[in-house]
Amino acid sequence: MSISKIGVVGAGTMGNGIAQVAAQAGLKVILVDIEQSFIEKGMKNIVKNWDKDLKKGKISEEQKAAFEGNITTSVDKSALSDCDLVVEAIIENIDIKKQLFKELNDICAPETIIATNTSGFSITEIAAASGRPAKVVGTHFFNPVPVMRLVEVIPGEETSRETVAAAMEFCKIIGKTAIEAKEAPGFIVNRLLVPYLNDACHAFGEGVASAKDIDEAMKLGANMPIGPLALCDLVGIDVLLMVTEYFFKEFGDPKFRPALAMKQKVRAGHLGGKTGKGFYDYSK
Numbered sequence: 001m002s003i004s005k006i007g008v009v010g011a012g013t014m015g016n017g018i019a020q021v022a023a024q025a026g027l028k029v030i031l032v033d034i035e036q037s038f039i040e041k042g043m044k045n046i047v048k049n050w051d052k053d054l055k056k057g058k059i060s061e062e063q064k065a066a067f068e069g070n071i072t073t074s075v076d077k078s079a080l081s082d083c084d085l086v087v088e089a090i091i092e093n094i095d096i097k098k099q100l101f102k103e104l105n106d107i108c109a110p111e112t113i114i115a116t117n118t119s120g121f122s123i124t125e126i127a128a129a130s131g132r133p134a135k136v137v138g139t140h141f142f143n144p145v146p147v148m149r150l151v152e153v154i155p156g157e158e159t160s161r162e163t164v165a166a167a168m169e170f171c172k173i174i175g176k177t178a179i180e181a182k183e184a185p186g187f188i189v190n191r192l193l194v195p196y197l198n199d200a201c202h203a204f205g206e207g208v209a210s211a212k213d214i215d216e217a218m219k220l221g222a223n224m225p226i227g228p229l230a231l232c233d234l235v236g237i238d239v240l241l242m243v244t245e246y247f248f249k250e251f252g253d254p255k256f257r258p259a260l261a262m263k264q265k266v267r268a269g270h271l272g273g274k275t276g277k278g279f280y281d282y283s284k
């Protein structure tokens with residue numbers, strides 16, 4: 001199957017990153033969200049990244065204009081009707097995702113592949129709700145999408161091998177390395193990474209050290225590129241809490257018990273960089 005036009009649903013952190021890398025790879029992209037303001041925020045971030053690349057001499061004015069020309073936006077999902085592949089990157093809530101997949105099944109052409117960027121939910125469950133399970137697959141990107149090289153490709157129970165092959169091909173087109181993972185909560189990366197981040201929140205809550213010292217310790221003592229609490233802020237503490245709660249429920253193992261410090265940040269609305277405050281203050 002040839003992929004030339006893709007849809008991205010959700011203009012948030014992950015969605016705008018996916019739209020950016022696809023547009024850079026020469027694909028036509030339609031970026032959809034429920035509110036114009038969300039689209040504007042997402043587009044602003046994409047253009048900011050291209051402006052930075054322009055300043056660094058990594059791209060030319062012409063390239064920037066061509067990339068921008070590859071993206072159109074809409075608040076109307078019916079604009080996705082003629083896409084070869086649609087990537088869903090909305091809120092990490094399985095019921096909302098299932099509802100969206102049902103709607104996308106009615107909107108998209110029968111041959112369109114619908115991919116989910118879920119951080120760890122069951123692809124089979126989302127696919128079953130869609131009414132086209134053979135054409136649904138997980139494509140799990142990492143934040144920041146323009147920088148991180150991996151995409152996990154996850155087939156559900158009914159996903160066809162053609163759909164998996166098309167998802168792998170899409171990753172190749174956009175310059176990412178795809179690794180196929182079996183369906184299991186968190187797949188590969190989040191299965192290992194999220195418990196580590198949750199443990200860092202437990203350590204912080206227990207007063208083991210300050211946020212800055214916990215992060216410094218992991219950077220200097222384990223050569224991590226970024227400390228775990230700064231990474232929580234980068235990913236979004238709300239996203240991590242939802243994933244941790246899902247792990248706790250799905251595995252039934254107390255080792256996945258969400259840290260109180262994580263819950264408190266979410267309850268306070270301090271979700272990380274995207275709200276200006278998380279474990280660190282980004283407002284200044």
Ligand code: 3HC
Pocket residue numbers: 049052056118119141142143144145146147148190193225226231235239
């Ligand atoms: N968008 C686009 N580009 C970005 C960026 C962003 N948000 N943040 C950084 N960059 C680019 C910079 O422009 C710079 O590019 P250059 O090499 O062309 O100059 C390059 O990345 C390095 O950035 P900096 O020098 O500013 O800072 P660092 O060297 O500290 O790198 C980082 C920043 C890439 C975020 C690095 O800290 C890192 O790799 N952290 C780990 C990220 C990670 O683990 N992500 C996975 C999270 S889990 C996930 O997403 C799954 C989800 O389901 C929960």
